[in-house]
Amino acid sequence: HALVVLVHVDEGEELLELGGGLLRELLSTRLILTCHRAEAIPSALRQQGELWSIVALGLYMNDIKLAEHNTRELFEHMRPRGGAASDLLYSRVIALHLGCEGAATTELPAGSMAALAEFLGNQACVLQTLDLSFTQVDTSELVAALRTNASLTSLDIRGVPHVAELQTVIYDALGQLLLQPDCTSRIGYLRCDAFELPEDLxxxxxxxxxxxxxxxxxxxxxxxxxxxxxxxxxxxxxxxxxxxxxxxxxxxxxxxxxxxxxxxxxxxxxxxxxxxxxxxxxxxxxxxxxxxx
Structure with a gap:
């Protein structure tokens, strides 16, 4: 295991608050500094590491049980907007993984599902990959949200309880949606219980x-x-x-x-x-x- 420390910097003066000794201690671990302008980090510090420009992010929350207010807040942060600096990293998330790794299922509360549907239906949504494997969701609400979403290209619905029970209805609904000539959705990759069609296949x-x-x-x-x-x-x-x-x-x-x-x-x-x-x-x-x- 390794200790990874994440520090967000708006202005270089903020690093002075850490103190020289504490900063040297942090540099001995895996220190990640995030900023909106490279100039916010002193040049001497930039020379000790690598400078990356973040274009997109993946958010992996597999097997994490989230309360309804947590998920609603998460989707609210992920809505692209020209607002507070704290929202900028969330708005670059293009891959969201909420599913479970094992056979046990987790549940996305009704309020959280409504927030997810609202997020997917937002015209400014940039999410491309959504993993809901082994997660109990309202599938009818999900399909309805996908009707207006134009960003999502990959979806994972393996082991979703309602899909297993209503497989014929859900598969038909998604198929009809995608085959419509004026379809907004652009999903071309999907993992389900019937087959798996991932991005690199x-x-x-x-x-x-x-x-x-x-x-x-x-x-x-x-x-x-x-x-x-x-x-x-x-x-x-x-x-x-x-x-x-x-x-x-x-x-x-x-x-x-x-x-x-x-x-x-x-x-x-x-x-x-x-x-x-x-x-x-x-x-x-x-x-x-x-x-x-």
Whole structure:
């Protein structure tokens, strides 16, 4: 374990209040100084360390049980605004992790969920990654907030109790939202109980994984905004005609995928296969190879 000391500095004179001996003691540990202007830190002190410019931050609060007033205050601080200096670091948070690491679930109180929904619905929201894994949340309120959010690109809802109970409803709602032509949401990466599509994944292998039609619908919605996945294998995955319709809609927007495998899905008739061939032929970017047999 290492002691890390974080000190915020507005003016260089504030460091004098620490005293020379105390400052030398702090320098012997891992001392992090934050400031809004590099000039606020004396040059002699800057030469003893590294100067970094903070562009974005991640806030990891996994397995931490927060009271309602704490979470409401947190989301209030994270709302971007031209205000007090203490809010500036919070407003640069682009990744928020509230989920649990284990199988046990934690609960986000109703008031906290309302504050999160309000934060996500704010037009100035800059959050890109949200981890709610194994956290009890109001899923209907979450979906409603995502309808107006344009910043979020990655979401983790693994083990969320209400999603497990109402999986078909939640997956369908998210899929329909993302596939709308005038959709505001831009989520292209998601971890859920049916599959995991993280940001760095190049190939998603769901061969012989029996997917509920709602999960396929959700996957199609994500594919619309995903810009990293190259290979999607849905061989023998219970793909239906409606699932193909969603995939075709997504592929009209997706310009990254280069291989789609849908063999051994008996529900696909010749019309469904023709739709896939047509959307591949109309691709203006990289060639899209589709395996149908």
């Amino acid at each position: 190049l190939k998603l292998d769901l061969q012989e994984v029996t997917l509920d039609p709602s999960a396929t619908h959700l996957l199609a919605g994500l594919l619309k905004y995903n810009s990293t996945l190259l290979d999607l294998d849905l061989t023998a995955s219970n793909l239906t005609r409606d699932g193909v319709t969603g995939l075709v809609t997504a592929l009209e927007y997706n310009a990254t995928l280069t291989a789609l495998r849908v063999k051994y899905n008996p529900a696909l008739d010749e019309h469904a296969k023709s739709l896939l061939r047509d959307v591949a032929a109309a691709r203006g970017g990289p060639h899209l190879s589709i395996e149908l047999r």
